[in-house]
Amino acid sequence: MSDGNGIECWLTDMDGVLVHEEHALPGAAEFLQRLVDSSRRFLVLTNNSIFTPRDLAARLSRSGIEVPEESIWTSALATADFLARQLPGGSAYVIGESGLTTALHEAGYILTDTDPDYVVLGETRTYSFEAITKAIRLVEAGARFIATNPDATGPSKEGSLPATGSVAALITRATGAEPYFVGKPNPMMFRSAMNRIQAHSETTAMIGDRMDTDVVAGIEAGLRTFLVLTGSTKREQVRRFPFQPHRVVDGIGDLVDLI
Incomplete structure (x- = not known):
């Protein structure tokens, strides 16, 4: 069986696969156009x-x-989808930006700092001590703790910035409560994405640039996985992992012929 046989739907990571530092990576536009031209269902x-x-x-x-x-499909959308299924019409105290608050509003959630069902932690460039303190006290009072993703740092022109995973660790240390992370490497994010486009794991492929998030989550979700070397994971690192992708390629342009 050739690599592309039986693949009807595609999921692809964005940073490190399609773009790098605001610039399109070689083959990315062509790959996506091929998906559109062939009427293949896909999500970024x-x-x-x-x-x-x-x-x-x-x-x-x-x-x-x-x-x-x-x-x-973002971790914010996946988080809102998860919460809407867990507790429809619930309430949440949110630390995050418009991507997260908009997704929760559209899922029917009330955003409040008064006795919320959940504390939902997302990424922001302006984490405030006041907001983190409020989150700690609400979790101590019984709010369930959810985080969009476990990434410890995010990139900036000046260097690494603390991200959701780091702030979640702070709240956990203060409260003893571990968050439920919805985003990668939780395969639930892939399953919710497949539900969005009515895809099945047996006929869906995932393209990513990280072995420890994209590939492992794809494997756990039952997808065919492709690792590109234009992002985080380097070729010499691949063999160190106890799980392996279906195929390793230099970049997404090498997968155009599979569509």
């Missing part, structure tokens, strides 16, 4: 919970990649 996935799909679509467009906003 990201653990970034800061931005709405519309924001991210605009960002991709500026780099020369056209993706409709309905084809973007």
